[in-house]
Amino acid sequence: MNAPALPIAPVVLPARMAKQIERAKETERILSILHQWGIHTLGQLAALSRDDLAARLGMRAVEMWERANGRGERILKLVSPPESFIESFEFENEIETVEPLLFILRRFLQQLATRLNAIYLVAKELRLRITFADKSHYERIFKIPQPTNNEDILFRMLHTHLENFTSKHPIVAIELEAQPSRSVRQQFGLFETALRDPVQLHETLARLIGLLGADRVGTPMLEETHRPDAFRMEPFAWEFRHPKPEIGHSERSVAKSRNPVALPLSFTTGSLGPSRTGIFARDDEERERGVCDSTGVRGCVPLRRFRKRKKATVLLENNRPAHVRAAEVRAGLAVEGTTMRQDGPFPLSGNWWDERAWARVEWDVEIENGVIARCHCDQDGWAIDGIYD
């Protein structure tokens, strides 16, 4: 028995590629015929009669004949290499202070701005790359809220950042790259508000970040966790109403601005939406109205949360808060006195898998002066979370 032949799957080539292969085969066929005729040089080919060649070998042979006679034209296309806006410098001596760095950076910015101006573009992003003596690198990208070529503005941005910059090793090289973009023109509507000077705001924020740290400046976002009042700071995002949103701000900004879960900016006291209470109720009606668990079901008693936490001293009796004392939590309001009723404990814990592990035990207490407060005990001791309205 003969073994069946292995099937070979047919390969479908793109039409353009198939055409080129056909053309190459045709050329090869013509060349072999010409060799059989004794035609081995371009001069011999050019000396043949065009019409006879066309009659015997077809149009492809005519194309070859025309090229041999210098009559064929092939128009060249100008392809310019993509322009990169990178300036770099390697120091002869290692740099340990910021001044020479700033001097070089200003020169870089001048050159970049000149080159960008020449082709009517502006910088929308700067990438700073610093190489240290131990071959390690530091890289930072500066998003420019309003693309510009203004050297002073760009320099201030770099300067602000480098003011607080420290490193373990001296600097041996520096590189600055600008991302070009078309300049932005925008016209706001009559009732729209816009930043008067986005660059100024950006610079101010950069200064704040330098002073406070990147994790303490931005938009507070609620975290999806059981940790009460947990939030993180996301960098500020702007959305300019341009016809083409890709010009003038980063994609990241657009993505952020679509996120609807931003925490309301109430940094003093305020409720974070529906509170999660297990607070006791005085009667059935109040119970109906007052209960609002973590699922956000009907009827809520809002919790007026204190930020930051108010330290408290709590006296326990039978492991239940019997007396609570906190400094004046709000003007004219003190949480102090014997507790009339307590609800709890509500032990909570999380993030046991990393260094952010937390654990706390919460209580709701009604104090003799009528205030109902939520307090908790964690590794830092007792504190008042807030009071129920």
Add this chain to the structure above:
Amino acid sequence: MSYIELHANSAFSFLRGASFPEQLVQVAAELEMPALALLDRNGVYGSQRFSVAGREQKVRPIIGAELTMEDGRVLPVLVASRLGYANLCSLLTQAHLRSEVKGECAVKWEELPEFAQGLVALFGNSALDDLLGSARVSRVGESVPLSRSLKRSFRRDAETNTRDACATRSSEDRAQCLIDAFGRENVYIEIQRHFLRGEDRVNRVLVDLASKFRLALIATNGVQYAKPYGRQVLDVFTCIREHTHLDLAGKLLTQNAERHLKSDAEMRAIFRDLPDAITNTERLADRLQFSLENIGYEFPEYPVPDGHTMNSFLRTMVLFGAQQRYESITKKVKRQLEEELALITRLGFSGYFLIVWDIVNFCRENNIMVQGRGSAANSAVCFCLGITPVDPVTGASALSRKFTGVTANTARP
């Protein structure tokens, strides 16, 4: 009367329990708990290991299961009798066979009355209305998402219209449905306290239901791990089940580590306002005397000609086969056959051997390749019946070794 945990999940509740049955039993023994109930999700997969461990640790094992109903709610049931075990297995088998997705299962509310005999149902927070948020409050990280539950509910409504009253009506109607199906004395209101905000309201509703329908309350802890540190394993399991990781799991994870086995004193302190809920656990446990030891499994009967019993017919067929297989039946062969036949008769395996013989014959007649395996390969009876082609008389028989000290429940050739 001491507290008995009547609602525990083991790791056989796939990704919903963090401890093996043996670990649960060991901790129960440490807590001096006289009995423990294992209710794994949609199966009794862990009950065998649980029973063996229970016997070793002197903790009486109680068998049950959590049934996922067609609307996503979960109904815990406990087995009271052998019939109840059979009914529970039937319910689970039907639900699994109906499911198109492996591992998922949906028991229909309308099936319950048919299979309720011998079972005790626990009406707990997972059976309440979604409006109370009970499922999400009390079963954080392991309940069916509301959207999926609603989808199933809508699909079911479209299919069965008002036929299925239990699923569509309020909590009170559902409680009444369970009473109608199981009988009032076989429905208990189950209360759990895990120190979560909002759970008191759910429990108040359950207590009200108990008083309205004159149902007994029992306290359980909805155990998902033996010791508090099992919570970490459960959180990881939750991430695996939800296809996420710890940093992104957020509120899918548990809020605290309270779902571990607790002692009598701890549970009495937690339910000090409802002491009956504690004492009822032992009363109910006393009723649940079923165990896998008295499962009383019997092999199916094989139809034999008139005038024959299964034992006599097997003997006839073996001796007939021996005449075909051996040129002459020596004393050694006869002794071997008699020993094996006596053992088979004593254990009540005659029907089983005849069924296997019938299967082998069917295969031969229909040109299907068939071959006996295991210790059957060393059995003279199997050789004479044509189940195996190996003559064991030349060597020692492993059959008697295999059957020594075992019961009909656990050994087959």
